[in-house]
Each structure stands twice: as structure tokens, then as C-alpha cells.
Amino acid sequence: MKVLLTGSTGLIGRETGKRLVARGDQVVTLVRDLDRARRAEPFPAERYLWNHIDEVPPEALRGVDAVIHLAGEPIADGRWTADRKKRIRDSRVVGSGRLVQAVLRHGSAVKAFIHGSAIGIYGDRGEEILNAASTGGSGFLPDVVRDWEAEIEALPPSVRSVVIRTGVVLARHGGALYKMLSLFRLGLGARLGFSGSQWMSWIHLEDIVSLFLYALDQQHVSGVLEGVSPEPLRNRDFTSRLARGLGVIESPPVPQLTLKLLYGEMASIILESARVEPKATLATGFQFQFPSAEAAFLDLLEPLRGQTCEVLAEQWVPQSPQTVWPYFCDEKNLEELTPANLKFRVAGKSTPEISEGTLIDYRLSLSGVPFGWRTRIESWQPPSRFIDNQIRGPYAYWHHTHEFIPMGGGTLMRDRVCYRLPLGWLGTVAAGWKVMSDVATIFAYRRLKIDRLFHG
Numbered sequence: 001m002k003v004l005l006t007g008s009t010g011l012i013g014r015e016t017g018k019r020l021v022a023r024g025d026q027v028v029t030l031v032r033d034l035d036r037a038r039r040a041e042p043f044p045a046e047r048y049l050w051n052h053i054d055e056v057p058p059e060a061l062r063g064v065d066a067v068i069h070l071a072g073e074p075i076a077d078g079r080w081t082a083d084r085k086k087r088i089r090d091s092r093v094v095g096s097g098r099l100v101q102a103v104l105r106h107g108s109a110v111k112a113f114i115h116g117s118a119i120g121i122y123g124d125r126g127e128e129i130l131n132a133a134s135t136g137g138s139g140f141l142p143d144v145v146r147d148w149e150a151e152i153e154a155l156p157p158s159v160r161s162v163v164i165r166t167g168v169v170l171a172r173h174g175g176a177l178y179k180m181l182s183l184f185r186l187g188l189g190a191r192l193g194f195s196g197s198q199w200m201s202w203i204h205l206e207d208i209v210s211l212f213l214y215a216l217d218q219q220h221v222s223g224v225l226e227g228v229s230p231e232p233l234r235n236r237d238f239t240s241r242l243a244r245g246l247g248v249i250e251s252p253p254v255p256q257l258t259l260k261l262l263y264g265e266m267a268s269i270i271l272e273s274a275r276v277e278p279k280a281t282l283a284t285g286f287q288f289q290f291p292s293a294e295a296a297f298l299d300l301l302e303p304l305r306g307q308t309c310e311v312l313a314e315q316w317v318p319q320s321p322q323t324v325w326p327y328f329c330d331e332k333n334l335e336e337l338t339p340a341n342l343k344f345r346v347a348g349k350s351t352p353e354i355s356e357g358t359l360i361d362y363r364l365s366l367s368g369v370p371f372g373w374r375t376r377i378e379s380w381q382p383p384s385r386f387i388d389n390q391i392r393g394p395y396a397y398w399h400h401t402h403e404f405i406p407m408g409g410g411t412l413m414r415d416r417v418c419y420r421l422p423l424g425w426l427g428t429v430a431a432g433w434k435v436m437s438d439v440a441t442i443f444a445y446r447r448l449k450i451d452r453l454f455h456g
Helices: 011-022 034-040 080-106 142-153 174-183 203-219 234-247 256-273 280-282 293-304 322-327 424-455
Strands: 002-006 026-031 046-049 066-069 114-120 160-166 168-170 201-203 223-227 311-319 346-350 359-368 369-379 385-394 397-407 408-422
Touching: 002 011, 002 397, 011 026, 011 203, 011 397, 026 034, 034 046, 034 424, 066 080, 066 311, 080 114, 080 142, 114 142, 114 203, 142 160, 142 256, 142 385, 168 174, 168 203, 174 234, 174 424, 201 203, 201 293, 223 280, 234 293, 293 311, 311 424, 322 397, 322 408, 408 424
Parallel strands: 002 026, 002 066, 026 046, 066 114, 114 160, 160 223, 168 201
Antiparallel strands: 311 408, 346 359, 359 369, 369 385, 385 397, 397 408
């Protein structure tokens, strides 16, 4: 199947693209920056420039069998100024209209259009139990979502359309939960509003991606589905579960007035109550992998206990693992992949060739302070995987898994780093933000270097 995917660099889009390619589908993406998308999309794709407002390039629809539409300006990345509200609306309403018109004019092979929407259509509904059949609310977001969904009504009956109203997506490496983690580690996680009684309708990232693919594949599925788990939570329960899952103390509640002063109108998305249940979704036969909060929090938070931070970096390159692997067998190449300001140098290793048990010594500078670093290769599985652990160095714990996964005629390179700072909570408070930023900068640099090395 050939699938046109928008929003491909976003949280849901990245995972959806990977899953499509891994199962053998071809993916076409519409992006605002071709070079950035090539580095940010962890899967191969045929890419076309599109800014959500202009017309879609006709050639992007050539031979496309289905569309998964996820694009839209983030709604929680800043105060809702008049300009931001216009971008939020236009990216969804105007953008969807442009895409639908492109399907009508150039997408003769398109048989399914899966439209990512939001539970923001319901507005603040208190204790009311909501589902796909419920009426929309009033206000900025409900109005935007209502008009957003209305754009796909122009599709002909020959195109099966599905609208998925997504709730709060929970993931360790993006979205709302990712933003919360740093605050909770610092002991600043708290319920929002004194009571925290507002309902939060959430869904695990794995489930929302599975739901989009299920809607794509199942011919009997059409209409509106609820992209939420069967167990909505009140904000106070969500907060206490998150604190317990991380093993940290919950802070005093944040008053509504404080949130409104900080975020203005945007505070509505965290203070309003939407108790949505997946009635229509379950009726299709879809099965959740994480239907309960207990299962979701166990999966998401267990690796992060004890002030553990996790960094995930993924990148697709058009060479096989057998071709890519030799570059990483030479420890000197790590110097090329590390920013110059770290003054990273390999001092030596314990065996002539890297293998399981090899000790490697490095010298580097962090914030101007020189350090020695020794790692042990705990696992060496050519050409698919190796793991290095810090034996001596600046971190209390550092565990780095490198994976080379065959995908789409190339390799998905995945780096997963788990680390802890010295002094536990005090270390996190003193340097957590800085270290997280530094680690992200290092992997961004690696991404650029690897892109140049293996894309030619």
C-alpha cells in the first residue's frame, strides 16, 4: 500500500511512519523542510514540500492508496496570541481543505482518508460521559476542531473516511508526559487547580498508532472514533499515579489563577474536563494494549525510577546494517560524532578489536571540567546491537544501547541512553536541565554527522 502521511515529524507521525515501512508499505510525506524531515523521520519516504496553507503538489498523490492526515500547529507550545490562534486554526482547517481538494483532483487511487482530530471538540463538560456521538462544545478549540472535521465532508463516498479524536498521548520521548517528567523529578509535579477534579482522557502512544493503522486496514471502520483509553482519570489521580510511578513526592496544587496568569487562554486545555470513553472504537473490535492506567504507567515509568533519565535518538540511513556496522567498530570514529567543545578523545582500549568485555577509556570536558570516562562493552552482536556501560566517569549510571534494525532497504539506527546524575535528587535539581540539554545537543550533532556520512 502507498500511504500519504502528514505530520510525519510529530510524535504520532514518526511512530506511524515506522510501523508502515516496517510492514512493507510505501510512505509519502508532506513536509515544510526537506533536509530537516530526512533527519527527523526515522523511516524512508518520498518527500514533498508543503506548508499546510498552499496547494498540495499534485505529484504527491501519484499512486497513493490512502491518506493519514496528522498535521497541525502544536496547541500547547505557548500562549494563544492572536497570531498563534490563527496558525492553529489555519494549519488544521485550511490545511485539511487543501489536502481534501488535492485528493479530489489528483488522488484517483485513494480509497481511505484517516483524519487525526482531537477531543478538544467537546470543550469543558464536567462530569458528563462523552463519546463519538456526543455534541461538540463551545469556545476556540471546539470551534476549530468542528471546522477541521467538516473539511473532510467533501470527500466522495468512494473514499472511506475515519476521524480519530485523540486525547492526551502518553509517551516517554515526546508529548505531554515528556514535558511533565522534568518537573516531577524536581519535586514540582502537582495537580492543576486546587481540586484536580477535571477529567483527563489519555491514550498510550502504542495504542493511538495501532488505532490509526487499524482504521487504515479495516474496511468496516468509518466515521468518528475516540482515540482515548477505556480508563479516563481525574487530574489528581493522574498526578498521584505519576508521582508514585517515578518514586517522587507530589507538590502542593497549582491554583487555577496561577495557570491562567502563566498561560492565558491556553490554560483551558489543562483545566477543562473531558470524560471521553471509547464506545465507538471498542465497537469496531479494536483491542487496546494498554487499556488501564496501571498498565500504561508501569510500561512508561518503570525505566525512569530513581531519578533515571532516558534519551532516545532514531535515524534512518539508506545502507544495510552490514554496511553501517563497521564504522562503529572503530572507537576513534566516536571522536568524529562528538561536538568539538567536549574535547572528546579516545585514550585506549583493553583488546585489539572491540568485543564483549572490552574496556574503552576516553577523555572529555563537560562545562569546561575535564573528566576521564571508562566504559565496558556489555553486549556485542554484529551487525545488529551493542551495549556500553560506564564503569568510571561523570555519571552515577550510564547505559547506552545501540541498535541497527533493517528497515525499508536501509537501517533504522536507534540509540537509547539511560543515565542518572550523582547525588540523586540534589544532582537532578542542580544540573538536570543542563545535562539533558547537553545530551540532546550531542545527539543532534550526531544526527547531522551520520546524515552526511551515510546519505552522501
